[in-house]
Amino acid sequence: MKYFAGIDIGGTNTKIGILNEKGEILNTRSIKTESSKGPENTIKRIWETVGKMANGISINMADIEGVGVGIPGPVVDESIVKIAANFSWGNDFPAKNMFEKITGKKVKIGNDVKVIALGEQLYGAGKGYKSSITIPIGTGIAAGIIIDGKILSGATGAGGEFGHIVIKKDGHKCGCGLRGCLETYCSATGIVREGKIILENNKNSTLLQVINGDLNKLDSYHIFSEAKKGDKVAMEIVDCFCDNLAHGIGTLLNIINPEIIIFGGGVSKAGDIIIKGIEKHLYKYALKMTIDNLKFAFGQLEENAGIKGAAALIMQNRDI
Amino acid sequence: MKYFAGIDIGGTNTKIGILNEKGEILNTRSIKTESSKGPENTIKRIWETVGKMANGISINMADIEGVGVGIPGPVVDESIVKIAANFSWGNDFPAKNMFEKITGKKVKIGNDVKVIALGEQLYGAGKGYKSSITIPIGTGIAAGIIIDGKILSGATGAGGEFGHIVIKKDGHKCGCGLRGCLETYCSATGIVREGKIILENNKNSTLLQVINGDLNKLDSYHIFSEAKKGDKVAMEIVDCFCDNLAHGIGTLLNIINPEIIIFGGGVSKAGDIIIKGIEKHLYKYALKMTIDNLKFAFGQLEENAGIKGAAALIMQNRDI
Numbered sequence: 001m002k003y004f005a006g007i008d009i010g011g012t013n014t015k016i017g018i019l020n021e022k023g024e025i026l027n028t029r030s031i032k033t034e035s036s037k038g039p040e041n042t043i044k045r046i047w048e049t050v051g052k053m054a055n056g057i058s059i060n061m062a063d064i065e066g067v068g069v070g071i072p073g074p075v076v077d078e079s080i081v082k083i084a085a086n087f088s089w090g091n092d093f094p095a096k097n098m099f100e101k102i103t104g105k106k107v108k109i110g111n112d113v114k115v116i117a118l119g120e121q122l123y124g125a126g127k128g129y130k131s132s133i134t135i136p137i138g139t140g141i142a143a144g145i146i147i148d149g150k151i152l153s154g155a156t157g158a159g160g161e162f163g164h165i166v167i168k169k170d171g172h173k174c175g176c177g178l179r180g181c182l183e184t185y186c187s188a189t190g191i192v193r194e195g196k197i198i199l200e201n202n203k204n205s206t207l208l209q210v211i212n213g214d215l216n217k218l219d220s221y222h223i224f225s226e227a228k229k230g231d232k233v234a235m236e237i238v239d240c241f242c243d244n245l246a247h248g249i250g251t252l253l254n255i256i257n258p259e260i261i262i263f264g265g266g267v268s269k270a271g272d273i274i275i276k277g278i279e280k281h282l283y284k285y286a287l288k289m290t291i292d293n294l295k296f297a298f299g300q301l302e303e304n305a306g307i308k309g310a311a312a313l314i315m316q317n318r319d320i
Numbered sequence: 321m322k323y324f325a326g327i328d329i330g331g332t333n334t335k336i337g338i339l340n341e342k343g344e345i346l347n348t349r350s351i352k353t354e355s356s357k358g359p360e361n362t363i364k365r366i367w368e369t370v371g372k373m374a375n376g377i378s379i380n381m382a383d384i385e386g387v388g389v390g391i392p393g394p395v396v397d398e399s400i401v402k403i404a405a406n407f408s409w410g411n412d413f414p415a416k417n418m419f420e421k422i423t424g425k426k427v428k429i430g431n432d433v434k435v436i437a438l439g440e441q442l443y444g445a446g447k448g449y450k451s452s453i454t455i456p457i458g459t460g461i462a463a464g465i466i467i468d469g470k471i472l473s474g475a476t477g478a479g480g481e482f483g484h485i486v487i488k489k490d491g492h493k494c495g496c497g498l499r500g501c502l503e504t505y506c507s508a509t510g511i512v513r514e515g516k517i518i519l520e521n522n523k524n525s526t527l528l529q530v531i532n533g534d535l536n537k538l539d540s541y542h543i544f545s546e547a548k549k550g551d552k553v554a555m556e557i558v559d560c561f562c563d564n565l566a567h568g569i570g571t572l573l574n575i576i577n578p579e580i581i582i583f584g585g586g587v588s589k590a591g592d593i594i595i596k597g598i599e600k601h602l603y604k605y606a607l608k609m610t611i612d613n614l615k616f617a618f619g620q621l622e623e624n625a626g627i628k629g630a631a632a633l634i635m636q637n638r639d640i
Contacts, residue, residue, distance in 0.1 A: 074609065082609070083609070130475075131474075131475055143575070145575070147467065147472060148470075152467060152576070153577075154451075154576065154578075154610070155450075155451055155577050155578060155579045155610075155614075156609050156610065156612075156613060157577070157609075158573075158574065158577040158607055158609050159575065159576060159577040160575065161575070161577070161607055161610070162574065162575060164574050164606075165570075165571045165574050165575065166567060166570065166571065166605045167489075168489075169488075169567065169604075176607060177608075178604065178605070178606075178607070179604065247486060247489065250486065251485045251486065251571060251575075252575065253478075254478070254482065254484050254485050255465070255479065255480065255481070255482060255485065255571075255572065255575055255576070256472070256474065256479060256575070257473075257474025257475050257476060257477070257478040257481070258475060259475040284486070284489075284498065284499065285486050285498070286484075286498075287478055287484050287496060287498070288497075289394065289402070289403070289476050289477075289478050290474070290475075290481070292476075293475065293476060
């Protein structure tokens with residue numbers, strides 16, 4: 001039996017898993033990333049942890065065939081992190097090289113969102129499909145695009161930077177420097193901002209009651225929750241959010257034409273209200289033939305998507 | 321030596337080529353498609369023509385290893401034409417099956433735009449790149465997206481329907497039924513329509529002289545031609561066109577992040593004025609990291625792109 005390590009490096013915590021050939025997780029552990037101590041320190045601690053974990057379930061380290069790693073930031077050639085996203089390991093950081101030196105194993109690196117998408121495609125909501133797009137909606141929006149089972153990374157690792165397609169020319173200023181990015185309307189902070197604008201002109205809403213009239217307390221959770229209870233203003237905010245998101249998704253459909261869209265991230269916890277809202281508006285933004293057989297789903301792997309997807313990076317095509 | 325037939329089926333004419341293993345065209349001929357006589361009739365005449373062509377250059381038909389075919393309309397699984405585009409062979413037309421029965425060869429089918437893109441990627445402007453997007457701009461706009469040397473077809477053959485991404489919500493009505501599609505602003509007819517709107521309010525233009533004041537005579541050629549001569553109004557129309565096209569291309573960049581964009585089609589004959597105009601506006605619509613190393617080019621294969629791309633369909637991965 002061969003085994004694989006799946007590593008999901010985050011800004012604060014790093015999740016580590018040992019998986020078998022079927023992609024089943026045998027053991028997981030989480031350690032502090034503590035990236036400020038430098039990449040070598042972090043990677044050594046990760047590998048020591050894998051060693052202890054393997055020992056704990058009586059797996060010989062020699063039987064670990066390879067290591068897959070998900071990491072924030074754009075990744076090229078499954079090896080280089082172009083731009084340091086959440087921590088300061090520098091641009092063009094040679095993650096694969098450093099991991100291979102320290103572990104002595106074959107290593108592949110992927111962007112964290114794309115790795116989650118690969119996990120969902122192979123072992124979660126996208127299982128059985130050839131092409132899927134996983135869209136995490138949280139403080140930002142991105143898209144992990146999988147075509148014929150392969151991650152679309154892009155020439156400089158920026159494939160799937162879906163949050164930054166411009167849906168409104170001269171719209172809100174985005175943190176990326178552009179204006180009118182989808183993310184400025186449809187991220188967790190985007191929906192709150194739009195919500196405040198609508199609330200300013202519509203004071204007759206239960207939303208104002210649940211936040212005690214303090215707009216600074218408004219959270220995307222409140223908006224979806226009150227909309228589900230039937231508050232007209234909250235419903236309008238959600239409808240506006242879904243219209244904008246449908247614009248973005250329609251654009252993706254006309255370009256990629258996937259089989260399934262999988263939502264993840266904090267905002268997606270609002271559930272079916274999002275899918276129903278998108279379906280209401282989608283035919284304004286995409287060709288009918290891209291929608292008719294399209295499936296919508298929510299991610300199924302939760303916390304383990306990153307570990308499973310990272311391991312999948314190295315498990316895929318390993319005989320080639 | 322092995323040989324391949326590349327077939328480029330168009331609404332009026334069908335171009336046929338015999339190519340060697342290097343993708344070099346040994347012989348070409350064009351016949352009338354005459355699709356109204358039915359697909360069997362057309363395919364039989366195509367194959368008879370290949371027979372005559374092979375005979376003319378002393379190639380044994382047994383040495384023709386396979387046949388690649390480019391055809392209008394969405395194609396799935398390199399075999400089925402989902403929707404009849406320019407002629408009435410019915411939806412879900414089993415092009416591969418019928419071609420294989422008549423020719424006795426291995427056949428692959430591709431959408432005509434995507435096949436041209438594959439030709440440019442392998443033998444033309446995209447040679448040496450791993451990912452390219454070829455954008456023909458004529459009466460319509462589409463995108464042939466090639467990722468790691470493979471055509472992005474999409475689940476229902478609608479991958480790359482770039483002309484129908486919505487760049488202006490509630491904008492011009494498009495032939496596809498949507499509103500605000502890129503195509504309504506940036507196709508040959510789109511730029512003329514926008515040009516007329518601008519000309520209505522700006523009578524002081526040499527454009528009005530070259531069309532003798534008859535707006536019905538306005539053609540995209542006139543607009544680019546007068547803009548190059550320095551006419552302010554024509555320059556404004558071109559700038560507006562480039563701004564809208566940059567919006568569309570920026571969206572593509574943020575999603576696909578290709579290495580090179582290749583323009584084709586009638587409008588692209590305007591040349592560098594288009595690329596310069598796009599570059600002026602592109603940083604409003606795409607992340608810097610998707611633009612910095614991006615190349616722009618014009619298609620190099622002209623009339624032969626379809627034949628070469630079609631043959632490439634069958635030449636690619638033929639040992640697998």
